[in-house]
Amino acid sequence: MTWRNWSGLATADPAKVLAPATPEQVAEAVRDAARSGLRVRMHGTGHSFTDVAVTDGVHLQPHRLSGVVAVDRRAMTVTALAGTTLHELNARLEALGLALHNMGDVDPQTLAGAVSTGTHGTGGVTASLSGQLEALQLVTADGELRTVDRDHDPELFHAARVGLGAVGVITALTFRVEPAFHLHAVEQPMAWEELLERHSTLVEGHHHVDAYWFPHTDRCLVKTNDRTLEPPAPLSRRRAWVEDELLSNTAFGAVDRFTTRFPRTVPTVNRLTARGWGAREYVDLSHRVFVASRRVVFREMEYSLPREQGMAVLREARRLIERQGWKVAWPVEIRATPPDEAWLSSTYGRDSVYLAFHVGQGVDHRPYFTGVERLLREHDGRPHWGKLHTRTAADLAPAYPRWADFAAVRDRADPERLFANDYVERVLG
Ligand SMILES: Cc1cc2nc3c(=O)[nH]c(=O)nc-3n(C[C@H](O)[C@H](O)[C@H](O)COP(=O)(O)OP(=O)(O)OC[C@H]3O[C@@H](n4cnc5c(N)ncnc54)[C@H](O)[C@@H]3O)c2cc1C
Structure with missing residues (x-):
């Protein structure tokens, strides 16, 4: 069945649709896609206006990969699976007496989808959701599940935080939280x-x-x-x-x-x-x-x-x-x-x-x-990576001081471009 984004501007007719429920099932789906020569990408709730979430290969649905899996009150962090929506996370945080520091103006998006395009609010100490991340778990193109943060493979962490789905499939995200306010x-x-x-x-x-x-x-x-x-x-x-x-x-x-x-x-x-x-x-x-x-x-x-x-x-x-x-x-x-x-x-x-x-x-x-x-x-x-624009990799590269570093991480995490799609090829090369 054809997948459509919220605005109706992007559609996808993927070769295969899967709804993994665990990080291990995501890893298995990535390994299977690589074996079958298909590209693979998870979508969120389709709130991006661009075709960033589209694929012609294996489309992974987010809804079963959902829920808060860890709360660490000493470190003041909360870990949730990638397909959890901001709405679900906020409700859970409210019940725990906790809150995100900042966010945008709607909450139906998935955590992984929102983070991957640089979704942001206004003001505060950090306005973006990616800025509130402490760690990420993701599957790279070799089918391995990796947990990355500022101390463990910081390069992959800084690249994948706003990664457009191009360096791996995120399976879980750890956010810094604070007492409800x-x-x-x-x-x-x-x-x-x-x-x-x-x-x-x-x-x-x-x-x-x-x-x-x-x-x-x-x-x-x-x-x-x-x-x-x-x-x-x-x-x-x-x-x-x-x-x-x-x-x-x-x-x-x-x-x-x-x-x-x-x-x-x-x-x-x-x-x-x-x-x-x-x-x-x-x-x-x-x-x-x-x-x-x-x-x-x-x-x-x-x-x-x-x-x-x-x-x-x-x-x-x-x-x-x-x-x-x-x-x-x-x-x-x-x-x-x-x-x-x-x-x-x-x-x-x-x-x-x-x-x-x-x-x-x-x-x-x-x-x-x-x-x-x-x-x-x-x-x-x-x-904004999730909103309409006509830019291409050639003219975007000079605008981002760490462009070459991102490209190097992408080459390492996805040498065969398993996670690419037309949009990503246009904007990242
Ligand atoms: C009504 C509305 C209001 C909005 N308000 C704001 C706002 O206030 N601030 C703002 O900055 N933006 C805003 N946006 C934009 C929106 O937050 C982003 O486009 C966001 O990416 C949408 O999240 P999603 O879950 O719908 O992801 P999708 O649009 O479905 O996907 C976005 C990207 O994330 C990737 N992705 C999804 N899941 C994974 C995963 N598990 N691993 C790796 N990659 C993954 C997809 O492949 C795709 O590349 C708004 C959009 C709408 C329609």
């Missing part, structure tokens, strides 16, 4: 000029800052999340349902269908929608604050930029949108992250601003995304 969330509308002027002060003054700008308007929404010892004071269930489900999903879905059909209405509709952005404030457990519900399907390109260039590039992107006359109905998201140490992380070695560009699922994203991508490239931008 509350976040005080404040959401407030802000004018475009004020956001650009205050962005670095906001980032310095808050634990997590996430901002959205609605194209064709001067309106932005800024969300700050700060650690607090206050008890939980969540939004009422009714308000959360009206604002986060009804308005952000059901009504926004209808607006998206309308503007897709009548693109000339986008500027007027955006002005009306952005006026509806109001202020609100609440306190809750960290993962409940980080995670939002995203039911309207979209397409996305996201790039990291050196922090100091972020706002200037955003200003140029706005000028470009206005000059080109693109009708952009979805907000641009702005996040800021500290440097990462995983070699292929898009924030490797630098403080970054992430700019994310979206369109609805019925819109041809190419003119807008490729136009903005040219600008992002000129400013030393690096693409």
Whole structure:
């Protein structure tokens, strides 16, 4: 049966589909694939927009390889199998009185899938999930199960943490965790000029800052999340349902269908929608604050930029949108992250601003995304591996200081390119 990703942009018709339940079964599947001359790859929940998770060989399903397998309260680490979803991990951590340090804005992804493409949140000491890893267990192309960390084969560890599935099949991941904590969330509308002027002060003054700008308007929404010892004071269930489900999903879905059909209405509709952005404030457990519900399907390109260039590039992107006359109905998201140490992380070695560009699922994203991508490239931008982009290995290599080291580890872990697919060949060579 054909496999499809969340956005519907990537499909796979693999020669064989297997659902291993243990690391040993993964190792056996890898050895079998090598013997039969088939390529092999595990997918996650298909939340990558690119065809990064696709294979024509053996597709390994993640759902049986799931669950928390070890909790070490002295070391403050938790180990889970690769197919565990972030949602499942958060629920288990909550029951244990523990939490991840930081995460992105949704939780259906598998741990291995999210880590492998460099999935990140905003702010904090580490924003990416790969940055919170202490160890990885994976199967390399020789069919061997290996556990790697900073002391045991650190090169393989740094490569596989954001490895695009190209150096092995991850079977288990050990995350650094901390005692459960509350976040005080404040959401407030802000004018475009004020956001650009205050962005670095906001980032310095808050634990997590996430901002959205609605194209064709001067309106932005800024969300700050700060650690607090206050008890939980969540939004009422009714308000959360009206604002986060009804308005952000059901009504926004209808607006998206309308503007897709009548693109000339986008500027007027955006002005009306952005006026509806109001202020609100609440306190809750960290993962409940980080995670939002995203039911309207979209397409996305996201790039990291050196922090100091972020706002200037955003200003140029706005000028470009206005000059080109693109009708952009979805907000641009702005996040800021500290440097990462995983070699292929898009924030490797630098403080970054992430700019994310979206369109609805019925819109041809190419003119807008490729136009903005040219600008992002000129400013030393690096693409999110799970989101749409047109880069190739030749032009990506100079953007990553540890590119050659990654290539050397890949040659050692997978000399025959058992784990390759078309996407990986395009971006890694
Ligand atoms: C609605 C939505 C919201 C999102 N929000 C964010 C966000 O806030 N921040 C952000 O950074 N990204 C975000 N993303 C992107 C998403 O987190 C990444 O694309 C992520 O990789 C998806 O995880 P997945 O489980 O769906 O993996 P898939 O997309 O299925 O696979 C991703 C990659 O991981 C590989 N892989 C999966 N399992 C294994 C394994 N066991 N061993 C080795 N390789 C493996 C796959 O082969 C593939 O290369 C979002 C995407 C969507 C659709």
